[in-house]
Amino acid sequence: MTELNDLFTAVADMQEDTAMELTRKYLDKGVPAVEVFECYQSALEEIGRRFEQQIYFIPELIMSGEMMKASAEILKPYLADQAKDDAEGQKKLGRILIATVEGDIHDIGKNIVSMLMDLNGLEVKDIGVDVPADKIIAEARAFGADVIGLSGLLTLAFDPMKAVVEKLAEQGLRDQIKVLIGGGQMDERVCEYVGADAFVTDAVHGVNYVKGWLGESVQS
């Protein structure tokens, strides 16, 4: 791994072009694709740390997602099936289903959260915007979701969020699935009104909640 330091630095420092050049160069030189992939994983952990330290923000999150996508395309032909399985199946911590609730069509925040959850080792199913409560619950059930993430920018999202929580309870699923609400106007009062387990106004806190919950359930 040590000889891949420059790749690590390029990814962690958001030097997109350099990162892609180095990725190709190392693969051409015969460095095993799994090692290159692991280098990206380490760089992502570093990016996560810089996020925590509030050095990095949304531009870096989106850029790291872009670099991961582009590198996956480059790596694909080099990865043996087994390695591919290893890479793709790597340590998924749990499953989160994400949707913007009925009546709200905003998706920027939701997309950022989906991306960050994915980069943090969660299996994410994003079912889009303006999704009715019944569909959210049916999809969560089919997906085996540990957490449902409900997004909404408008105050008009409060009631549709509440409807999801109430219907989860009616169907006896409330104890099995945590509910996280997110959006610009969320606060503790809205959280209480909706009956969610937590509220967030930014993606990083959302990931922290979910990782905390899943850590608890693994321990128990």
Next chain:
Amino acid sequence: MSEQKDKSEAVVRQDAFLDQWASAAGIEFPDAGKKADYQERAGLVADAIKISPEIKRVPIMPLTTFAPTMLKGISGRQAMYDPDAAGQAYLDFCNTYMPDTAGSAPMLMYGPALDTLEYQLYKWPGNGVAEHLSYQFHEKDYMGPDEYDHLITDPTDFWLRSWMPRTHAALAPLADAEPVYGSMELPMLGPWLISLGTPQAQGALKALMEAGKQCFDWINVLGGYLGQIMAAGYPFGAGSATKAPLDVISDSFRGTTQLMLDLYRRPDKVLEATDRLVRPMIETGVRGARANGNPLVFIPLHKGADGFLSNDQFEKFYWPTLKAVMYGLAEAGCVPACFVEGGYNQRLEYLADTSDIRCMYLFDRTDMSRAREVLGGKVCIAGGFSVSHILTGTPDQVRHETKKLIDAAAGDKGYILSVGCALDEAKHETMKAFVEAGKEYGRY
């Protein structure tokens, strides 16, 4: 900046425009009492903006979109298609809650004109969202990464021939029109006119004429209610609106995701484009404010909020051109009224830089105690009341929270009480409690 300090020329012009607005000159009132009410209310806002030690009470300025109509059980659809219903609801909202400023009813816009233009930038009730809801932004990348040079070289040409054809589908044929510049000489005039003569271009121009006519008729109806609102003693909380240049590019042109990548992939182009938009954004704000005789220029702030950008990125890409727009407005005598959406807890020190002009920052999720600590006595601060109290709280809770907020934020006399978001909806009892508590606890 307190009133006593030496005034710059810009501040002299701003104060003159504020005083003219608060004088109620040119407005017809049914009686002297209503005129006095108007003068008192606008005077409170002007005093708060000037941070005048003479101010008697904290002014109350609720920002509203669909709340006045929804409170009356009018659907979002009707609010956007029936100017009588919308205008009456805005008038009733003022007479019921008696705030110090009225909301800008024209910001509801007119649905039929959007239908004519096949407008794509938003979805609205009955057109992409349910009829009982509000309009919502439909963000996409309406500008390609290779189009910065077009925008930078010629914003108007980019607007008319590239961006509008994508965001106003009925105007799509204008993408094939020739640039206007050939009109400088008779022998070169032909190509431009010919390109406007195609059946497609003619269809687009007809749609544009139709939408213009629809909006003209609409404002003639709505305008009657706006006159009644002022005659009832309520000044409007905004004279016009404009935007921060980076928000224009991020919200309306490139989309957030692409813009965030542009900050790494083509930072110089982003900087050039934001610079290029400063003058047009000043012009947009100034013209509307002058036309309406109201100096307050509403500027909703988006991508500069905490969490979107680092302070370094804010300092490089967002703040210089927003500040340039604010100072340009101030030079023209207007008062920049920034609606600071999201949180600005990491950015308050930057805002303190504008203490040499009259301006207002209306906060959404920013800690108001800290806002006062950093900005108190320097610029007018406003807002900070959480909409969740209005929608999920009781009147008693609202009264309690209103007092708490005033205690935290109003001590320097340059504070305007407001909910931290533009209200799409509200509840009658809590809305009433909010304004009443503001008047009770806001007395200096």
